[in-house]
Amino acid sequence: MIEVKNLEKSFGKNHVLRGINETINEGEVVCIIGPSGSGKSTFLRCLNLLEQPTSGEVILDGEKINAPDRDIDKIREKLGMVFQNFNLFPHMSVLDNITMAPIKVKGQARGEAEAEARRLLDVVGLLDKAEAYPSSLSGGQKQRVAIARALAMKPEIMLFDEPTSALDPEMVGEVLAVMKQLAEDGMTMVIVTHEMGFAREVADRVLFIDGGVILEQGTPEEIFGNPQNERTQTFLSMVL
């Protein structure tokens, strides 16, 4: 479904991604782990071109998307993204946060968009917050709204960039529960996370990224149970 070939990304002299090759299949849940500054988030952000790759290819449904003539907005409709800092629009109600893109981008009728938004809010357990403004929500609630907002565009793939890292510990569970439900419903997901327990439980595959390359990958059992690479072992011994 999404294929990455020899992906490299530099910020000035800072060579963050040094050749990543990876294929993510439909329905797969892939968790990306690794130390801070290893390039995990940059890799994820290259998938929906929030970062323009310096070289290499990102191929979605057989089409190379990081070419100058591609309609980047059209492509991004297929890739939902959830951010560490939620990035809800503070000047809009929860409902408007969710319906804006379907209405403005896809031209959906307001009534239809709102019905869908309420259905999604119900899924994430926040139907009663439809009229609330983001500033009145807790971190966990904000992130669940952000997930509903991304889902409203009916994406083929969901990208999560450390979705629980900015949350108070007692709120991590509610967000992970929503993500787990999404995974069970068959959504293709790529998740950058520090939640090793979650990765172990939900992921089909775990990638360990360090120094801008995928050092090791495998099933959760392989990565967490019997890591082969020395750096993977060191990293896991520090976080587990």
Added chain:
Amino acid sequence: MADYLHGIAVAAQGVPTTLIISLVAVLAGLIIGLFVAIAKMSKHRILRGIATVYVDVLRGTPLMVQVLILAYGLPQLLKSNFGFQFNWTHFIIVGFIACGINSSAYMAEIIRSGLQAVDIGQTEAARSLGMSSRMTMRYVIVPQAFKIIVPAMGNEFIALIKETSILSVVGIVEVTRQGTLWASSSFLSFQAYFGVAVIYLIMTLTLARLVSFVERRLAQSDRG
């Protein structure tokens, strides 16, 4: 005492003119300034260059000189170089244009700082939903930036009210010109300009109160 009160009353007659010019100028400045601000943040070097020169020239030359060029220089230029007979029928239009354009340069900088103060995550979230950069600007960034810049815009409006006194040199009968006219007929220069000062003070202080009220209201809706 009666002379002082009369001075104030005379100056007050210029208030509608001063206010209408300031208001038109600040609104024109806001709209032009928005485009200049966006041009200044553009990726295109030429567009950015033009916007930078525009702001530099307008902020780097006195408003008085800009008014004189527009009021007297432009008609002369059109006549002697293009044989085109042009005269301003209503000098107040000079006031609208000169103050509006002058204000747009200051407004552009205010707006740019407001747009840049909106968290980059807002842009990323909007773009990740498939919104174009234009939609993102319009529905996500500008509404948030507007809140941030309201106080600075209010201050610009207050500054503009005082600046319009320069228009008295081209004969626009606003507050200052009212005072000058009365001073030259009554020879009571002190009472005349004292009245002018009082009127400006009333306008600026009232507006300052209004700005801080709006500011408080906006802060409240943020918490809501």
